[in-house]
Amino acid sequence: MFSNINTDLEQLNNNLRKISGPRHPILYAAAEYLFSAGGKRIRPAIILLVAKATNTKEQLYDEHKRLAEITEIIHTASLLHDDVVDNCKTRRGLDTVNQKFNNKVAILAGDFLFAQSSWYLANLNNLSVVKIISKVITDFAEGEIEQGLRNFDPSSSLDTYMNKSFHKTASLLAYSCKAAAILSGADSKVQKHFYNYGKHLGIAFQIIDDILDLEGTEKNIGKPQGLDLKNGNLTAPTMFALDKCPELKEMIQREFTEKNDIQLATQIITRTNAIKQAKDLAKEHAQASLEYLHSYPKSQSIENLKLFSYNIINRIS
Template identity: 55%
Template sequence: MTSVKSVFTPVEADLQVLTENLKNLVGARHPILYAAAEHLFGAGGKRVRPAIVLLIARATMPGEEITPRHRRLAEITEMIHTASLVHDDVVDTADTRRGVPTVHSLFDNRIAVLAGDFLFAQSSWYLANLDNLEVVKLLSQVIMDLAEGEIQQGLNQFETDFSIEAYLEKSYYKTASLLANSAKAAGLLSDASTATCEQLYLYGRNLGLAFQIVDDILDFTASDEVLGKPAGSDLASGNLTAPTLYAMQEYPQLVDLIATEFEDGAALTTALSLVRSSDGIAKSRELAKHHAQLALAQISGLSPSDSRQALFDLTDYVLKRLY
């Protein structure tokens, strides 16, 4: 399988610079917050979101160098993503992320919440200093969407009337909004046409949805070691994702099991077995493939380049994570 690192070859050096800059942007005035941020930025993430910004910068300005504003946008994108993960881990009481201890498990919930708030505040300050109102609006919307997605997920725990459409909406808020709006913002900073910027938005939106659907499939098919968290944790916590929603259509008894909120561990074991034996995973794969293909269609008009090819390859990589 193609590795994400090889896909990002055109911006590999740019990503190395980004990692160092992220630590410097946080600053050392607050030792605990700095230690928390340094832990996060050194936690071995794939840097998918900033890589997309950098690839779009190169793809929309062929033959030119990435501008400082593009680099700062990539850094802001990763700061927003990281801040959201810190808060998610507190809400989910997760002890590990990407196989390493979470901020709240290393420090405590208070520091984790403050670290997330600090990163959101820092990203907002650097965002304002880009001096581009349209970009400020796009990334500010992302921060609102992240909160909306988390609220929707919390309010709909164990909600068996949850539809695939509602699931995709929540997935947009939690995952795809950041990819969609940062992709469009990168186009704006390149002075790309209005039509191109809208296509970049749709690329990020559909890639983000495909990415989230694949993540939700892996929660049922991958090992604890691969996931960096217990397999089946979404269903156990009442977060009903595409595989479960499709499986409920095939096995109505799943509805009754979910209604128990798995107070009996045997009910969870049975529910997981039903999802894994259903057509839900196959249908979810088709849904992810559909959105990956929609993403691919949006960037076919960009001038041929290594960076455009990497954006193509990324849609393929997202799907191949399943195999």
């Protein structure tokens, strides 16, 4: 999927590792640790591919490359804050920044990255892009508040979950895809198509993550299993199971305070068809993302973008 952007992704990784510079030793150490930990760099890869797909010459401008970096910086900053809020101790199989250093350093590092992304954004000198990417940072905060207010609330609706998922995950991908099209000089119709591609793909990503929280292992998801349940974050599989299992509602209302509650709740959810329903929902959004690519001429970039959607569908089939 990265075949025609590998060199650009390597340069992106090098730039990310240098982001804080040596002036702030603690922030430098945190950023170096964070970005050296790797990650799939899915979001910047998608942005670079959209940039090529919406450019008549299939080339990347410096602004596209900077946008890809901004997208990954914002995503990483949000993870730093999430790890503190969720008291998460591992990510990608390594200690989180809050675990390796402390919560204060993690929060400050996240704030620094948000500020750095804003500085890079302003220097793109494109007001339309500044406006829509700035909205992403607002959406992150709104999503986190929505989630916090609904913790351990079995009356939460699927609509509430989808709204939160857009704000916390899909917004970044949707608006960044649109921004890449804007920087390519694409018209409003093309911008809207790629916004919707990113939106549906982002929602599918989030649902898959929520399924893996119940089905995965710490080794293959890079963080402790059942963390969402433990923190009272009710995701799609849990909501589907709630309709069928009154005992699950009781566990949620007592905030899983009894011994083995998390283990029992996981078993309850997995023995219903709730996981399948969640997978079907993820597939729907992955299929929807493909709909916005069908009208574009065949190119390596478009085919690689389609592979992201197909991989989700094949992964959960």
